[in-house]
Amino acid sequence: DASDVEKGTYDHYMLKEIHEQPGVMRNIIQNYQDDNGELKIDKAIIDDVAKADRIYIVACGTSYHAGLVGKEFIEKWAGVPTEVHVASEFVYNMPLLSEKPLFIFISQSGETADSRAVLVEAKRLGHKSLTITNVPGSTLSREADHTLILHAGPEIAVASTKAYTAQIAVLAILSQVVATAHGKDTGVDIIPELGKVTTAITAIVDDAPKMEQIAKDFLETTRNAFFIGRTMDYYVGLEGALKLKEISYIQAEGFAGGELKHGTIALIEEGTPIIALATQEKVNLSIRGNVKEVVARGANPCIISMEGLEHDNDTYVIPVVHEMLSPLVSVVTLQLISYYAALHRGCDVDKPRNLAKSVTVE
Numbered sequence: 250d251a252s253d254v255e256k257g258t259y260d261h262y263m264l265k266e267i268h269e270q271p272g273v274m275r276n277i278i279q280n281y282q283d284d285n286g287e288l289k290i291d292k293a294i295i296d297d298v299a300k301a302d303r304i305y306i307v308a309c310g311t312s313y314h315a316g317l318v319g320k321e322f323i324e325k326w327a328g329v330p331t332e333v334h335v336a337s338e339f340v341y342n343m344p345l346l347s348e349k350p351l352f353i354f355i356s357q358s359g360e361t362a363d364s365r366a367v368l369v370e371a372k373r374l375g376h377k378s379l380t381i382t383n384v385p386g387s388t389l390s391r392e393a394d395h396t397l398i399l400h401a402g403p404e405i406a407v408a409s410t411k412a413y414t415a416q417i418a419v420l421a422i423l424s425q426v427v428a429t430a431h432g433k434d435t436g437v438d439i440i441p442e443l444g445k446v447t448t449a450i451t452a453i454v455d456d457a458p459k460m461e462q463i464a465k466d467f468l469e470t471t472r473n474a475f476f477i478g479r480t481m482d483y484y485v486g487l488e489g490a491l492k493l494k495e496i497s498y499i500q501a502e503g504f505a506g507g508e509l510k511h512g513t514i515a516l517i518e519e520g521t522p523i524i525a526l527a528t529q530e531k532v533n534l535s536i537r538g539n540v541k542e543v544v545a546r547g548a549n550p551c552i553i554s555m556e557g558l559e560h561d562n563d564t565y566v567i568p569v570v571h572e573m574l575s576p577l578v579s580v581v582t583l584q585l586i587s588y589y590a591a592l593h594r595g596c597d598v599d600k601p602r603n604l605a606k607s608v609t610v611e
């Protein structure tokens with residue numbers, strides 16, 4: 250509850266929560282590791298996840314975007330087919346389920362009614378469920394078979410930041426453990442990799458003035474903005490666009506870079522800001538090709554890349570981390586850019602209009 254949590258020296262909860270992310274990563278590393286440095290997740294959870302022939306991730310909003318990244322971990326590392334669904338759609342339009350499905354509910358609050366409606370139905374059908382939440386004892390946690398806790402500390406700002414990165418980190422750890430249960434060696438030593446992520450996030454929050462400048466340069470007066478990326482970067486772009494919409498009211502959309510030419514490019518005008526993410530080697534050149542396409546139509550490009558993949562004149566270069574974990578780092582730049590864009594446009598950052606922190610109606 251906001252009354253119990255102080256903003257300290259920060260002007261807004263959102264800014265404080267963005268800055269807390271290195272600490273949250275350290276908490277997760279600590280809580281999901283035993284004394285021997287081995288990953289630690291309840292055996293009953295590992296068994297149920299490892300038994301599943303398909304995983305159905307169900308969530309809303311920012312948690313849905315974390316689920317998109319989580320699917321990549323589960324499929325690429327653990328080798329289990331995974332679908333990600335928006336809860337409010339799933340309820341009315343349930344996909345064909347596999348023989349042994351496992352449901353993962355991702356919810357910061359653990360109280361979202363849309364997600365709960367799916368959980369009720371999954372239970373009615375006799376399926377196993379796991380809730381990943383920040384709130385122990387929350388409804389989704391109590392009602393699912395299993396819970397994994399985010400250890401992010403209370404999140405007060407309506408726009409979710411540290412819960413998103415916590416969700417991705419916990420999904421990464423879970424995927425590694427499930428991979429091991431399936432006898433797979435992913436070649437990824439996740440604890441040190443998350444350690445590198447922590448250092449990289451620290452470097453970015455220390456660079457907040459630079460993000461403020463980017464917000465001024467690209468978003469001070471615009472009425473719209475587009476986020477593009479491919480693969481993992483596309484998912485982060487969706488989250489970046491949601492963050493910006495939520496708190497600055499700039500009309501923002503995230504797109505798969507290659508999809509622009511199939512319609513959205515019609516919206517590009519002189520000066521339209523395009524925020525492009527380039528943290529994935531195999532799509533680095535193709536996303537830069539997409540940037541050229543929009544620049545030729547007058548767009549104002551803001552390119553956020555990763556060390557080792559950067560080109561001259563990139564707007565911001567994040568420190569190098571494991572490619573699959575780059576969302577944990579690149580998103581922090583977008584959180585800060587959105588924060589400063591909203592701040593300079595005079596918006597109520599912590600309590601945006603029309604939104605609630607947890608939505609307990611369907």
Ligand code: G6P
Nearest residue numbers: 309310311312356357358361605
């Ligand atoms: C609300 C919030 C969003 C959040 C979504 C899902 O709409 O405004 O920020 O992402 O609910 O919340 P949950 O608690 O289930 O993650």
